[in-house]
Amino acid sequence: MELGQLNEFKATPEINEQLMAFGTAKSFKEGDVIVNENAYTNAIPIVTNGSIRVMRSDEDGREILLYYINKGESCIMSFLGGMHQDTSKVKAVAEEATEILFIPIEKVLYLIKEYPQWLEYIFRLYHKRFEELLEVINAVAFKKMDERILNFIQKKCEMAQSKTISITHETLSLELGTARVVVSRLLKQMEDEGLVKLGRNKITLIQTTIVK
Amino acid sequence: MELGQLNEFKATPEINEQLMAFGTAKSFKEGDVIVNENAYTNAIPIVTNGSIRVMRSDEDGREILLYYINKGESCIMSFLGGMHQDTSKVKAVAEEATEILFIPIEKVLYLIKEYPQWLEYIFRLYHKRFEELLEVINAVAFKKMDERILNFIQKKCEMAQSKTISITHETLSLELGTARVVVSRLLKQMEDEGLVKLGRNKITLIQTTIVK
DNA sequence: GATTCTATGTAACCAAAGTTACACAAAGAA
DNA sequence: TTCTTTGTGTAACTTTGGTTACATAGAATC
Numbered sequence: 496m497e498l499g500q501l502n503e504f505k506a507t508p509e510i511n512e513q514l515m516a517f518g519t520a521k522s523f524k525e526g527d528v529i530v531n532e533n534a535y536t537n538a539i540p541i542v543t544n545g546s547i548r549v550m551r552s553d554e555d556g557r558e559i560l561l562y563y564i565n566k567g568e569s570c571i572m573s574f575l576g577g578m579h580q581d582t583s584k585v586k587a588v589a590e591e592a593t594e595i596l597f598i599p600i601e602k603v604l605y606l607i608k609e610y611p612q613w614l615e616y617i618f619r620l621y622h623k624r625f626e627e628l629l630e631v632i633n634a635v636a637f638k639k640m641d642e643r644i645l646n647f648i649q650k651k652c653e654m655a656q657s658k659t660i661s662i663t664h665e666t667l668s669l670e671l672g673t674a675r676v677v678v679s680r681l682l683k684q685m686e687d688e689g690l691v692k693l694g695r696n697k698i699t700l701i702q703t704t705i706v707k
Numbered sequence: 708m709e710l711g712q713l714n715e716f717k718a719t720p721e722i723n724e725q726l727m728a729f730g731t732a733k734s735f736k737e738g739d740v741i742v743n744e745n746a747y748t749n750a751i752p753i754v755t756n757g758s759i760r761v762m763r764s765d766e767d768g769r770e771i772l773l774y775y776i777n778k779g780e781s782c783i784m785s786f787l788g789g790m791h792q793d794t795s796k797v798k799a800v801a802e803e804a805t806e807i808l809f810i811p812i813e814k815v816l817y818l819i820k821e822y823p824q825w826l827e828y829i830f831r832l833y834h835k836r837f838e839e840l841l842e843v844i845n846a847v848a849f850k851k852m853d854e855r856i857l858n859f860i861q862k863k864c865e866m867a868q869s870k871t872i873s874i875t876h877e878t879l880s881l882e883l884g885t886a887r888v889v890v891s892r893l894l895k896q897m898e899d900e901g902l903v904k905l906g907r908n909k910i911t912l913i914q915t916t917i918v919k
Numbered sequence: 920g921a922t923t924c925t926a927t928g929t930a931a932c933c934a935a936a937g938t939t940a941c942a943c944a945a946a947g948a949a
Numbered sequence: 950t951t952c953t954t955t956g957t958g959t960a961a962c963t964t965t966g967g968t969t970a971c972a973t974a975g976a977a978t979c
Contacts, residue, residue, distance in 0.1 A: 632763055
């Protein structure tokens, strides 16, 4: 288990050491639901390995992807949700096999007091999440479906460091909060335009630059 | 100038006193743009009087309302944006005559260290903003325009403590990120259904319960 | 009161995306 | 192999909301 990536947020080895001492580690399999309604009242979770997909779910069961929590990052929402005891309406699912370190809130507050860098780390995360939520709002409010699909694929490709991703139209539609037929229709259209190449359970990016 | 409402967030009179001492007050008229791109690099703004409207603006000039910052609250976004020096793409405009107290970041960090309640206050605000952004995402992603319009009117009525609000269809459409005609059309429809009563520059809520 | 803004009402049309329904093809299981 | 499940392609249709264009009505100014 490594916390190296925390260094990106200027956490010192000393802090990491304390986190490891204070925290309780827990493992999740791909697809495991980590937060559904309001869990983890007294701890802040840090992803030490793997990644988590965070979604907003509507009353009628529809969902939309908000952001991913990657290695070295924390799930701010469930922290805040827990802290103020209301139903968070955010759902977090393990994207892959994932290790999470749960730090009790008192310890977090102690760390904040002792190490300003730790507070800095938290603020940076907040900032990142805010920006990501704003991106989602922007996409949903102003972008058309084809552009959103393309963006999603590009993001996935970046994450996977590859031009090809394995995903079904069904899954894609769920993440974007639309219907499978819509995705299939637009993807086919994009294939005709030479933007992507389609296969069963497979999408290959051909042109990275978005043609407007 | 009063900071009473801060008490809602458990800030003690002692903290308030210090804030007043540390901060620089500034006044804004209705419609004044407070943040456009990335301003206020070294201060956290607290609304001591009036209220601010925060919007996300698209590249093509379209906008959508995110939330209001009321008396006693702080503009978290511009704080974070300033802290990490990137263009925040959030626009803040004074809804009415507004007084803002700018607290230098060092002082904020000092207060956090000295008074845990202050950190609690900030976390509460973050939480609130997150929830509000999630509400926007939910609305834009899953709700139909008529429902969004009704929600907007209800929120406004609550704020104004009245069943009638003064707003033009034009303004309403801009806040919701749609076109005026669409708003007029749907409002008329809602009037026919007996949900609202329309006048020039005036909308009156008739039925508070949403009929589905 | 006449003129000029500003706000609203409405119609006709179009594009995007949601819906339903079904065919077919690839992959896996029996 | 055959059967079944899973994933994709496509057509036809509907709904929602964006667009354009214009009429009219209330307010404000002259």
